[in-house]
Amino acid sequence: MSSPAHGGTRRLDDAYLATGSASxxxxxxxxxxxxxxxxxxxxxxxxxxxPHGTTIVALVHDSGVVMAGDRRxxxxxxxxxxDMEKVFAADDYSVVGIAGTAGIAIELVRLYQxxxxxxxxxxxxxxSLEGKANRLASMIRGNLGLAMQGLTVVPLYAGYDLDGxxxxxxxxDVTGGCYVEGxxxxxxxxxxxxxxxxxxxWRPGLTETQAVNxxxxxxxxxADDDSATGGPDLGRQIWPTVAVIDRTGxxxxxxxxxxxxxxxxxxxxxxxxxxxx
Amino acid sequence: MSMPFYxxxxxxxxxxADFARKGIARGRSVIVLGYDKGIAFVxxxxxxxxxxxxxxxxxxxxxxxxxxxxxxxLRVAGIRYADxxxxxxxxxxxxxRALANSYAQTIGAVFTQEQKPFEIxxxxxxxxxxxxxxxxxxxxxxxxxxxxxxxxxxxxxSDIAEQRLGQAWRPGLSLAEALRMAVDVLAAPAAAPGSxxxxxxxAAASPENPPRVIDASMLEVAVLDRxxxxxxxxxxxxxxxxxxxxxxxxxxxxxxADESHPGHPEVLSGESEQTPPA
Numbered sequence: 054m055s056s057p058a059h060g061g062t063r064r065l066d067d068a069y070l071a072t073g074s075a076s077x078x079x080x081x082x083x084x085x086x087x088x089x090x091x092x093x094x095x096x097x098x099x100x101x102x103x104p105h106g107t108t109i110v111a112l113v114h115d116s117g118v119v120m121a122g123d124r125r126x127x128x129x130x131x132x133x134x135x136d137m138e139k140v141f142a143a144d145d146y147s148v149v150g151i152a153g154t155a156g157i158a159i160e161l162v163r164l165y166q167x168x169x170x171x172x173x174x175x176x177x178x179x180x181s182l183e184g185k186a187n188r189l190a191s192m193i194r195g196n197l198g199l200a201m202q203g204l205t206v207v208p209l210y211a212g213y214d215l216d217g218x219x220x221x222x223x224x225x226d227v228t229g230g231c232y233v234e235g236x237x238x239x240x241x242x243x244x245x246x247x248x249x250x251x252x253x254x255w256r257p258g259l260t261e262t263q264a265v266n267x268x269x270x271x272x273x274x275x276a277d278d279d280s281a282t283g284g285p286d287l288g289r290q291i292w293p294t295v296a297v298i299d300r301t302g303x304x305x306x307x308x309x310x311x312x313x314x315x316x317x318x319x320x321x322x323x324x325x326x327x328x329x330x
Numbered sequence: 331m332s333m334p335f336y337x338x339x340x341x342x343x344x345x346x347a348d349f350a351r352k353g354i355a356r357g358r359s360v361i362v363l364g365y366d367k368g369i370a371f372v373x374x375x376x377x378x379x380x381x382x383x384x385x386x387x388x389x390x391x392x393x394x395x396x397x398x399x400x401x402x403x404l405r406v407a408g409i410r411y412a413d414x415x416x417x418x419x420x421x422x423x424x425x426x427r428a429l430a431n432s433y434a435q436t437i438g439a440v441f442t443q444e445q446k447p448f449e450i451x452x453x454x455x456x457x458x459x460x461x462x463x464x465x466x467x468x469x470x471x472x473x474x475x476x477x478x479x480x481x482x483x484x485x486x487x488s489d490i491a492e493q494r495l496g497q498a499w500r501p502g503l504s505l506a507e508a509l510r511m512a513v514d515v516l517a518a519p520a521a522a523p524g525s526x527x528x529x530x531x532x533a534a535a536s537p538e539n540p541p542r543v544i545d546a547s548m549l550e551v552a553v554l555d556r557x558x559x560x561x562x563x564x565x566x567x568x569x570x571x572x573x574x575x576x577x578x579x580x581x582x583x584x585x586x587a588d589e590s591h592p593g594h595p596e597v598l599s600g601e602s603e604q605t606p607p608a
Contacts (some may be wrong), residue, residue: 069407
């Protein structure tokens with residue numbers, strides 16, 4: 054058998070040549086199941102302290118959708134990481150943000166990125182947004198065993214629907230339930246506070262710049278009241294990760310743009326801790 | 331009671347090779363050639379859905395001639411192999427050389443062990459950071475691998491096509507020059523003396539036999555563009571391909587920016603200014 058782990062130049066294993074689906078996860082699951090998070094068995098009844106990622110917000114605007122995440126990972130009362138990225142481009146037209154056990158979440162995101170690219174190459178077409186959202190749901194479902202032992206991963210998915218010509222947000226529960234969200238949504242430990250902010254600040258027809266601003270305000274409010282969510286760090290110049298998705302694809306907002314917007318928010322909150330309203 | 335005749339192994343191999351060669355020679359040719367900014371793939375293929383050229387990984391592409399079902403399963407295997415390798419190591423650890431070796435072993439094993447050899451010929455090409463780093467591997471039906479320099483022609487009448495390319499090709503062509511050269515070679519009358527691809531065919535080259543006309547709609551063209559980040563494979567179609575093929579048009583290379591028309595991000599058609607209906 055030839056496998057990447059052996060780096061061999063022997064003939065391709067029959068699994069490579071078998072007629073099958075265009076799904077990378079299904080291929081790996083049948084050929085090398087131990088490479089998938091769901092293919093691993095953990096000792097039961099034990100739990101470990103692993104870094105957790107926290108708050109992600111997403112909101113729809115008039116030309117697409119914006120997703121933003123703070124940069125903090127915590128392990129109990131310790132800050133495990135100050136500049137972790139939690140919002141990733143899943144493919145050209147969608148992004149995924151993660152909350153929960155950071156290691157498993159990052160592995161799932163990598164797997165999901167390959168899954169989408171693999172389908173694109175084999176089929177020669179981009180999967181529909183609904184299809185992509187459902188693929189992510191089935192991967193979360195596969196993680197249920199780990200979730201029951203405390204290694205929970207909950208993503209937030211946002212993309213541009215090329216058929217419907219609109220930005221869409223999908224939220225998930227730990228069992229793989231997938232829900233379409235109208236307008237805005239937030240996940241993670243600071244999401245209670247971020248949702249409150251989004252509810253008050255979001256309205257239909259926001260421009261992209263306004264939407265980025267609302268996302269930053271919501272993350273600020275989350276960081277204000279949730280110790281596991283990191284606020285903007287002016288001293289270290291660490292800004293939230295902000296992705297914008299529209300008809301032309303997904304891109305991340307540049308640091309200098311974020312810096313000026315964050316500084317305005319901080320300035321506006323001086324003596325007015327409630328922020329914009 | 332009839333006894334099976336003894337057939338010497340040389341004869342078995344020769345018969346298999348002849349069988350595979352005949353199958354391959356029936357198809358239209360595919361040309362792979364380097365240009366200044368990457369590697370171009372030109373296939374005579376009127377189908378928009380059944381591709382002969384495909385993306386494998388960031389800097390690696392695949393081109394094939396022969397039986398579609400046979401090379402399609404190898405194409406899918408290559409994508410699986412590359413994606414699994416990139417997933418377990420890193421994207422930079424996926425190389426055309428390793429893939430070509432695995433393909434060679436696979437095709438070679440089928441040639442000696444199976445009922446029928448693959449009637450295919452494939453190219454695995456990897457675009458380098460500079461033209462010197464480009465790698466083009468050609469794999470034939472018996473599993474032999476050749477590391478080709480600059481250009482390859484496969485399929486029907488490939489020997490004569492290679493000869494013509496050998497005379498015309500030079501390093502540093504623009505994309506437009508490379509594509510026009512490939513189309514000229516494909517369009518030239520195929521028959522040639524001693525063509526190995528058609529052993530039994532009447533091999534009289536007739537000078538009065540005019541070249542065929544091959545327009546953009548009959549071509550499948552793709553490039554590995556060395557200057558793009560990450561995924562470098564792009565299909566070239568539509569108005570852009572027509573402009574590149576036209577000798578009068580100044581368009582010499584593929585645009586550096588990607589088009590934003592939805593559906594297939596890897597397609598460059600030169601029609602991005604026309605936004606699709608909402």
